[in-house]
Structures are given as C-alpha cells and as structure tokens.
Amino acid sequence: MSADDYESTSGQARAAAGLPGPMIVLAGGVLVGAINIYLAASLLPTAVADLGGASFYAWNMTVYLVAMVVATMLTGRFLSRWGNVGAYLLGFAVFTAGSLACALSPAMAVLLAARGVQGFGAGLLSGLGFAVIRSALPPRLWTRGTALMSAMYGVGNFAGPALGGLFAQLGSWRLAFAVMAVVSAGCGALVPRVLPRVLPGVRRGVLSGGGHDRDLRPPVPVGSLLLVMAAAGAVSVAGVLAGTLAKAAGIGVAVLLMAGFVVHERGSELRVFPQATYRSGSSLKWVYLTLGLLACGVAAESFLPLFGQRLAGLAPLVAGFFAAAISLGWSLTQIGSSSVTGGRAVRRLRVLGPVLLAAGLLVQGLLQREETPLWLVAVWVPVLLVAGAGIGLAYPHLSVAAMSSTPDPEEGRRAAAGIATVTSLSIAFGTAVAGVLVNLGGGSMLDSARYVLFGLAFLCALGALTAHAANRTDPALAADRA
Structure with a gap:
C-alpha cells in the first residue's frame, strides 16, 4: 500500500466511522486560536492595571500574531515529523502551556513571552485545521470541512471580544486564560481517539516502496521563515506606531520584505x-x-x-x-x-x-x-x-x-x-x-x-x-x- 493510499483509506474510514470527533478537534483548534486574537485586547486594560507595563500594551497583539504566522508556516514540517496525531498533541500542548503561563504571569514581560508561546500553538493548530482535512475527511466533504474551519475565524472574532469583555467586567482576566487552557486540554485529550494515524514522513519511504527508511521530512525553510517573520513584525509594529508617515513606512517595509519573500521562494528549493x-x-x-x-x-x-x-x-x-x-x-x-x-x-x-x-x-x-x-x-x-x-x-x-x-x-x-x-x-x-x-x-x-x-x-x-x-x-x- 502506498502512502497516498494509506492516507486516503484511513482518513475516509475514520471519517465514515464518526465525523463529529475529528471535526470537534479540527474546528476546536482553529477556534481557540481565533478567539485569542482579540480576547487579550479586551483583557489588557485590566491586566495592565494589575501588572503594570503600559508601554508594552500594543506588543501583546504583535507578539501573538508574529508567532502565529511563523507556526502556520511550519505546519508541514510538524506533520511530516510526527504525523497527524503527534502534531495535534504538540499544538494543543503548546497552546495550553502558553495559556496557563498567561494566567499565572507575575509581570508584563512574562505575559508577553507567554503570549508568544500561546500564539505559536494557535498558529500550529490553525494550520493543522486545514492541512489535516485531507486525511481526516473523504474528498466529498472537503468543502464542508473547510467551510467549518474558516467559519471558526468568524466565530472566534465574535466570541473573543465578548468573552474578554465579560471577564474584564468581572475583574478576572487571569481566569479567562485559564478557561482557554482547559478548553484546549479537553480538545487535546480527544486527539488520539478520533484522528486517523497518518504515519510521519520518516516512514513514508518504506510505505512507498523505497526499500529502506528514508527521511522524507522537509527541512526548515529558514530564509523564507526569517523574511515572513520580519514582514509580519513590520506590519504589526506599523499598526502601533504613532504618526501616519511612520505607519506608512512600516507598511512599506513589510511590502518590500514580502516581495523579497516571493523572490526567495521562486528561486529556492526550500x-x-x-x-x-x-x-x-x-x-x-x-x-x-x-x-x-x-x-x-x-x-x-x-x-x-x-x-x-x-x-x-x-x-x-x-x-x-x-x-x-x-x-x-x-x-x-x-x-x-x-x-x-x-x-x-x-x-x-x-x-x-x-x-x-x-x-x-x-x-x-x-x-x-x-x-x-x-x-x-x-x-x-x-x-x-x-x-x-x-x-x-x-x-x-x-x-x-x-x-x-x-x-x-x-x-x-x-x-x-x-x-x-x-x-x-x-x-x-x-x-x-x-x-x-x-x-x-x-x-x-x-x-x-x-x-x-x-x-x-x-x-x-x-x-x-x-x-x-x-x-x-x-x-x-x-x-x-x-
């Protein structure tokens, strides 16, 4: 059996056996990441009053988004290294750890670092939500599956400010992050039970008749990664700079960096x-x-x-x-x-x-x-x-x-x-x-x-x-x- 056949057969069999389980995991991963894009914005005034560090207020969104973008770029690497189940367990574990660290942060610097961890987990889960559809669902359900995944961005953008405002109103900004950690851990617990076990890249050489264990895991595209990180950082910083010219300059730098990214990708093997x-x-x-x-x-x-x-x-x-x-x-x-x-x-x-x-x-x-x-x-x-x-x-x-x-x-x-x-x-x-x-x-x-x-x-x-x-x-x- 080829790797392609294994992926298609196992995914369709699992999908036919029980669609709700895989969809809860896939949609839940995208949803927790989407909610947290705007959740912190509603909580930050209360958090700043508790922790101080008002000068770093805007960087909470910047750190989160940059980490999220970087993680989505590495989704294929994690899938090839650990397979569907392993990559999802890692994503939920990182997001849960970041959320708990946010809830326990004693200072704004720690909260910023925790938001970066949380954003990385959210980005990985968002990327996996779309990538794993190919193996978790039969092709006839891909359109509905992707509709559900993308709808989670809309639901998250609606629920994030509402939940953040509610917990801020109650004066319990730490509890909001703790609740997100519990939801993430609950979704992670479902992963081994409901997702098809597509083998990681190191085994695909055997399944496809290579004759020996060939490591087909793609190397990390460092150049592309650095360029997108810089572009994402420039865009995020532009959003918080004072003055129209400064903002325009930040966006201009981001556009140039993205142009460099395209040129690099066209001529690179990675x-x-x-x-x-x-x-x-x-x-x-x-x-x-x-x-x-x-x-x-x-x-x-x-x-x-x-x-x-x-x-x-x-x-x-x-x-x-x-x-x-x-x-x-x-x-x-x-x-x-x-x-x-x-x-x-x-x-x-x-x-x-x-x-x-x-x-x-x-x-x-x-x-x-x-x-x-x-x-x-x-x-x-x-x-x-x-x-x-x-x-x-x-x-x-x-x-x-x-x-x-x-x-x-x-x-x-x-x-x-x-x-x-x-x-x-x-x-x-x-x-x-x-x-x-x-x-x-x-x-x-x-x-x-x-x-x-x-x-x-x-x-x-x-x-x-x-x-x-x-x-x-x-x-x-x-x-x-x-």
Missing part, C-alpha cells in the same frame, strides 16, 4: 508554499491572493467599536457585539455556501464574495454620520452582515481550490496549511493599513471612519479581479466549462 504557487499559469497564487484580500476586510472589526462609540454613542459592550456583525455574517453564510456544487456556481461565488464584501464596506462608509440616530445604527447591522456574507460565500470554495491544487499529498498539505498563513498575515496587514487610514482623519472621527471603510472596500474589491484570474486558470473549472 519553500513555505507549494511549488505550484510560483508556476506560470497556476491558479494557486490567485487563490491565495483572493483569500488574503477577503481577510483584509476583517480588519474593519478592530475599529468598528471605536466608530460605534464615538459616532453613535453606543456602550462599549454593545459596540463590541455590533462590530462582530461581519464575522457573524461570515460564519452563517458558509453553512449554505459550502453545499453549493457545480463549476459555474462555484466560479460565480468566488467572484461575488469579494464584490459583496467591498459593497458592504462601501455602503457602511456612506452611512457614517456625526451623532448617528438610533434608526441608522439599526441599518448598520444588516449592512455589515451582508459584508461578512461576502467572505462566507467565497472562502470555502477558495480553500478547497488550494487544497486540491496538487495531487501530491505532501504538497497538498502544504497548500492547505498556507490558507491559515495567508489569513493570519492578511488580517495583521489589513489592521495596520486601517491604522494608517484612521490617522488620516486627524481629529475628525467621521473622516477616520470613512477613510478606513472606503480604503478596505477598495482592497477587497481587488479580490474580484484575482478571483476571476483564479477561475480562468483553475484546471478543474476549465474542464467544467468545456
């Missing part, structure tokens, strides 16, 4: 993304770009509470729930979108998603007013739900396109793990861009709100062009057209 990403005529690069532009729209949620409080006089807790409408629309829409089949329908949803997201943000910008009346605030919510629905329509089909971009299982897992890398990095990049746009408004919150919403709408609209390019170059959809 890559983060599959070789098909850089091949002429391949659809994978357009798929990744579309996913990234969709994820940029989520960055609006970081600033919508501010606009709701300043322009409409909403209470902080109400403004937080109002801001999560994009994520809620994203999550709910994927329930129906994931069941859509047929090449023509899939092509339309891929393009319609970015258009709908951009239109929602554009209309939301046009509806901004000083001293917004309550009836107009009520209109904001469905508009933001429609914007989030744009992500939900396209995201699962783009994710499956990435997973199915190559028949090679190792490259397929790398392509799937790249979904989490692109999503995390794009949210960080979009947040930094939105931070620059807020400053362009100067002292006018109305102008700041319009700059942010119009600017993000423009970025998301570009996703319609990249989605069209992905449709045109996707061999599966081309065959369907024929």
Whole structure:
C-alpha cells in the first residue's frame, strides 16, 4: 500500500466511522486560536492595571500574531515529523502551556513571552485545521470541512471580544486564560481517539516502496521563515506606531520584505508554499491572493467599536457585539455556501464574495454620520452582515481550490496549511493599513471612519479581479466549462 493510499483509506474510514470527533478537534483548534486574537485586547486594560507595563500594551497583539504566522508556516514540517496525531498533541500542548503561563504571569514581560508561546500553538493548530482535512475527511466533504474551519475565524472574532469583555467586567482576566487552557486540554485529550494515524514522513519511504527508511521530512525553510517573520513584525509594529508617515513606512517595509519573500521562494528549493504557487499559469497564487484580500476586510472589526462609540454613542459592550456583525455574517453564510456544487456556481461565488464584501464596506462608509440616530445604527447591522456574507460565500470554495491544487499529498498539505498563513498575515496587514487610514482623519472621527471603510472596500474589491484570474486558470473549472 502506498502512502497516498494509506492516507486516503484511513482518513475516509475514520471519517465514515464518526465525523463529529475529528471535526470537534479540527474546528476546536482553529477556534481557540481565533478567539485569542482579540480576547487579550479586551483583557489588557485590566491586566495592565494589575501588572503594570503600559508601554508594552500594543506588543501583546504583535507578539501573538508574529508567532502565529511563523507556526502556520511550519505546519508541514510538524506533520511530516510526527504525523497527524503527534502534531495535534504538540499544538494543543503548546497552546495550553502558553495559556496557563498567561494566567499565572507575575509581570508584563512574562505575559508577553507567554503570549508568544500561546500564539505559536494557535498558529500550529490553525494550520493543522486545514492541512489535516485531507486525511481526516473523504474528498466529498472537503468543502464542508473547510467551510467549518474558516467559519471558526468568524466565530472566534465574535466570541473573543465578548468573552474578554465579560471577564474584564468581572475583574478576572487571569481566569479567562485559564478557561482557554482547559478548553484546549479537553480538545487535546480527544486527539488520539478520533484522528486517523497518518504515519510521519520518516516512514513514508518504506510505505512507498523505497526499500529502506528514508527521511522524507522537509527541512526548515529558514530564509523564507526569517523574511515572513520580519514582514509580519513590520506590519504589526506599523499598526502601533504613532504618526501616519511612520505607519506608512512600516507598511512599506513589510511590502518590500514580502516581495523579497516571493523572490526567495521562486528561486529556492526550500519553500513555505507549494511549488505550484510560483508556476506560470497556476491558479494557486490567485487563490491565495483572493483569500488574503477577503481577510483584509476583517480588519474593519478592530475599529468598528471605536466608530460605534464615538459616532453613535453606543456602550462599549454593545459596540463590541455590533462590530462582530461581519464575522457573524461570515460564519452563517458558509453553512449554505459550502453545499453549493457545480463549476459555474462555484466560479460565480468566488467572484461575488469579494464584490459583496467591498459593497458592504462601501455602503457602511456612506452611512457614517456625526451623532448617528438610533434608526441608522439599526441599518448598520444588516449592512455589515451582508459584508461578512461576502467572505462566507467565497472562502470555502477558495480553500478547497488550494487544497486540491496538487495531487501530491505532501504538497497538498502544504497548500492547505498556507490558507491559515495567508489569513493570519492578511488580517495583521489589513489592521495596520486601517491604522494608517484612521490617522488620516486627524481629529475628525467621521473622516477616520470613512477613510478606513472606503480604503478596505477598495482592497477587497481587488479580490474580484484575482478571483476571476483564479477561475480562468483553475484546471478543474476549465474542464467544467468545456
């Protein structure tokens, strides 16, 4: 039996035996990481009052996101080294340890280090959530599986601020991290029972008839890793710098570093993304770009509470729930979108998603007013739900396109793990861009709100062009057209 046959047979048999178990583990891993992106933001004012270190306030998000992006890049390495079960146990163990360290932190410096550990575990779990679908589920369920994984980002973006605000209201910021540790440990305990045991890379040489134990574990792409770390760091730092020029310079450095990353990957044998990403005529690069532009729209949620409080006089807790409408629309829409089949329908949803997201943000910008009346605030919510629905329509089909971009299982897992890398990095990049746009408004919150919403709408609209390019170059959809 070949390695490919072993993976397919064991995964489908396990999926047929009991879908809820694998899906709880896969979805739970993505969810705990997504929740903690914004959980700490709600808890930090209380934590700073307890620990001090206000000057390091913004670095909690920076450290977490950088560690998360790096970990998603290493997902393929961990899968090849320890297999599905081992990699997942490691991810949950690291996240649990980081969460406990956050809960017990005696000083802000320790909290920062713990957030880095927590972010690394979250990134690994996010990457695994997409990569392991290939072996945990049969191909006919890949679309619904990826829809559930990506929906967890929406649920996490909704639940994170709400849970953080609740525990901050109770004055128990340490308890919030302790609860996340318990949830993570519970999911980790399920791993050996429900996931298929795909053998690690060192055994694949035997299964594929190599005649001896050949170590097929991919070496760590150090050059690519350093460039992405630097780019992620520059984006995150740009989001917290004072002054528009400083923010713009930080984003410019990040763009140059990402350009260097692409050049390095094209000419290197050690890559983060599959070789098909850089091949002429391949659809994978357009798929990744579309996913990234969709994820940029989520960055609006970081600033919508501010606009709701300043322009409409909403209470902080109400403004937080109002801001999560994009994520809620994203999550709910994927329930129906994931069941859509047929090449023509899939092509339309891929393009319609970015258009709908951009239109929602554009209309939301046009509806901004000083001293917004309550009836107009009520209109904001469905508009933001429609914007989030744009992500939900396209995201699962783009994710499956990435997973199915190559028949090679190792490259397929790398392509799937790249979904989490692109999503995390794009949210960080979009947040930094939105931070620059807020400053362009100067002292006018109305102008700041319009700059942010119009600017993000423009970025998301570009996703319609990249989605069209992905449709045109996707061999599966081309065959369907024929």
